[in-house]
Structure formats: structure tokens, C-alpha cells
Amino acid sequence: MRKYILTVALFLIAGAAAAFEIPTLVGRVNDNAKLLSDSEVAALVDRIKAFEGRTKNGAQIAVLTLPSLDGESIDKVRSDVFHAWHLGQAGKDNGLLVVIAPVERKVAIEVGYGLEAVIPDSRTMRIIDDRMKPNLKKGAEKWYVALDAAVEALASDVLASEEPPAPPSRPSGLAILAWSGVVGSMVLGLTLWMGAMSRRREQQVIRERAERASQDRLRAQRQALFGEAPSSRPRTTTGRPANVAGAAAVVAGVAAASSPRPKPKAAERRRSEDESYRSSSYSSSSDNSSSSSSSSSDSGFSGGGGDSGGGGSSTDF
Known part of the structure; x- marks a missing residue:
């Protein structure tokens, strides 16, 4: 034991x-x-x-x-x-x-x-x-x-x-100014672009109206020469055209109207400036160590x- x-x-x-x-x-x-x-x-x-x-x-x-x-x-x-x-x-x-x-x-x-x-x-x-x-x-x-x-x-x-929570960040005056400049530039660029497009549309409308007027004149001249009703054409007592020289002038006018007319140099220059300005508007808006030797x-x-x-x-x- x-x-x-x-x-x-x-x-x-x-x-x-x-x-x-x-x-x-x-x-x-x-x-x-x-x-x-x-x-x-x-x-x-x-x-x-x-x-x-x-x-x-x-x-x-x-x-x-x-x-x-x-x-x-x-x-x-x-x-x-x-x-x-x-x-x-x-x-x-x-x-x-x-x-x-x-x-x-x-x-x-x-x-x-x-x-x-x-x-x-x-x-x-x-x-x-x-x-x-x-x-x-x-x-x-x-x-x-x-x-x-x-x-x-x-x-x-x-x-x-232990770090206190960071306060919500507020944009500084410089940042606000910079953003205002950016927004202002964008708005200005958009406004200029819209103005250029509006002028281009106006010029297009003017050209279309001029072309329609030219076509209307041409159509009227052709009708006067070839397709006008007998009652509307001046006739002599024998039924022939009263003025052969007038007919020749009408034919010459038709030929002149049908030939392309040169565009004014000023209009071409404005159009070129508009295109260049619009292009420039697009481009302008476009672990740390704490050890020490102790x-x-x-x-x-x-x-x-x-x-x-x-x-x-x-x-x-």
C-alpha cells in the first residue's frame, strides 16, 4: 500500500x-x-x-x-x-x-x-x-x-x-473656380457649335431656295419655248411666232440658266471658316516602419x- x-x-x-x-x-x-x-x-x-x-x-x-x-x-x-x-x-x-x-x-x-x-x-x-x-x-x-x-x-x-472620423470634404474656392471655368468653356463651346450649325442650315436653305428658283425659271422658259398653249403665245396673222429674235434670246437664256454658276468666293471663305471654327470648338471641349537606431x-x-x-x-x- x-x-x-x-x-x-x-x-x-x-x-x-x-x-x-x-x-x-x-x-x-x-x-x-x-x-x-x-x-x-x-x-x-x-x-x-x-x-x-x-x-x-x-x-x-x-x-x-x-x-x-x-x-x-x-x-x-x-x-x-x-x-x-x-x-x-x-x-x-x-x-x-x-x-x-x-x-x-x-x-x-x-x-x-x-x-x-x-x-x-x-x-x-x-x-x-x-x-x-x-x-x-x-x-x-x-x-x-x-x-x-x-x-x-x-x-x-x-x-x-483612435483617429477621429474625417469631416466631409468640401470643395475649395479654387476647385469651384476651376469647375466653373470648365463648365463655362463647355457651355461656350456648345453655344458656338450650335451657332455654326444654325448658320450652316441657313446657308443650306438659301442654296436650296436658289436652286428651286433656278429650276422654276428653267421650267418656265422651256414651257415658253416648247410646251406653251397656242392661246398664250403671241402669233402673227399667219400663225408663226411674231419675234424670231425673241425666241433665240429665250434659247440663249435657257442655256445660260442650265450651266453651273461659280460660287462666290466670299461664301466659300465663310463656309471654310465655319467648318474650321466648328472643328476647333469640338477639340476645345473635348506599411511605414517606425524602427529607429535606439x-x-x-x-x-x-x-x-x-x-x-x-x-x-x-x-x-
Whole structure:
């Protein structure tokens, strides 16, 4: 019996010894798995510091790499670490935590309650899939690139949520003047074009009337020579035309009327000017990096008093 109790006790002790222990918060970047060089740690720290200098509500971002999860799930680890570190400000719960466990090939992002509306679970999953996992392919892991991309995306989302809504844009006086000029030019061009078309129609009507009058004269002359009724033609006492010279003049007039008359040069010049002006009227109307070269020292960083996380995502890579 005593042997059985001793065995159970040893098993419990061994299990307790193997249980996951929450690491100590030493700074903004806690590279316990030794995945990053000193310069990479310093660059990540600088990015997070730059974010803290711009955020208005004291939001915090921390990075954690773990040599092992010691059999614990990544979801429980991220939640327990977040709660133990008190990331974010008290009463605001506006902390963010990025976790990588390279041995188990797990990655996670934990979001404080106060930032759930800004960075919902769907957004954290998209950051992991789009920003981190492409840089975590087995055998070609780019740990710094993946972590830097996640921090940059989270910081951008928080800062964007703090910006006041942009007022509706109003056109400036210069823009109004420019648009007025454009509209005025279009109206003027349309007016000139319509005027040119009206003049062209008037000239066409005049030509048609002149042609009809010429045809009427020609028709009357032909009727007078060949088709007029006997009662309407002057006759001599013998029934022949009284004036042979008059008949010859009529024939000459018919020939002159039927021959094309040259157009006046002035009319041609006006028409050419109208076409040129109308043609001219047509043509006349026609991710930023915040890293700096500061020291890699990250002393003095601690959780601001946040309570616990409210959401986030985790997955294999």
C-alpha cells in the first residue's frame, strides 16, 4: 500500500514539475526561445516603443517566444500569460500579446477586452494567415519578419481606431473656380457649335431656295419655248411666232440658266471658316516602419494593470 502511495506521489510531483510555468515579463520582447538576434530584438522593441508614443489610450504590445509549451495548449498559455502580465491599462484592458512556440509550431495572438471591437478574432486570424505564416514555412522560418509584420499590423489597427472620423470634404474656392471655368468653356463651346450649325442650315436653305428658283425659271422658259398653249403665245396673222429674235434670246437664256454658276468666293471663305471654327470648338471641349537606431535596452517595461484577454486566435504553422 505504501509503495502504491509513493508511486502516485512521485507521478504527481513529476507532473507538477513538467507543468507549464509562466515566464517572467522582462520587456516588450521576451525571446525565451532565442529565435532573434540582438539587433532584431532591438528593432522590434523600437517599433513597439514608437507605437506607444503615438497611441492615445496607453495600449501595450508584448512579444513572447517559448522553447516549449510543456504539453499545455497554446490557447491556455496565451490567456494565462496575458492575465499574469497585466498587459494594457487598468480599466481599459487594451493589451496585445503575440506568442510563438517553435517546437510545437504554434502561433497565437491574444487581445484584451478593450480592443475586441477594434481587433476581432477574424482580424487576428487574418494577421496570422497573411502576415506571419508565409514567413514561417518549415525549414525557411523568418522569425523576425513574421513577428515584425504582426506587431506592425496590430499597431496600425489600434492607431487607426483612435483617429477621429474625417469631416466631409468640401470643395475649395479654387476647385469651384476651376469647375466653373470648365463648365463655362463647355457651355461656350456648345453655344458656338450650335451657332455654326444654325448658320450652316441657313446657308443650306438659301442654296436650296436658289436652286428651286433656278429650276422654276428653267421650267418656265422651256414651257415658253416648247410646251406653251397656242392661246398664250403671241402669233402673227399667219400663225408663226411674231419675234424670231425673241425666241433665240429665250434659247440663249435657257442655256445660260442650265450651266453651273461659280460660287462666290466670299461664301466659300465663310463656309471654310465655319467648318474650321466648328472643328476647333469640338477639340476645345473635348506599411511605414517606425524602427529607429535606439538602444536594445528594454528595462522599465511592465504591464499597465490590464485584467485579462478577451479574444484572439491561434493556429499551427
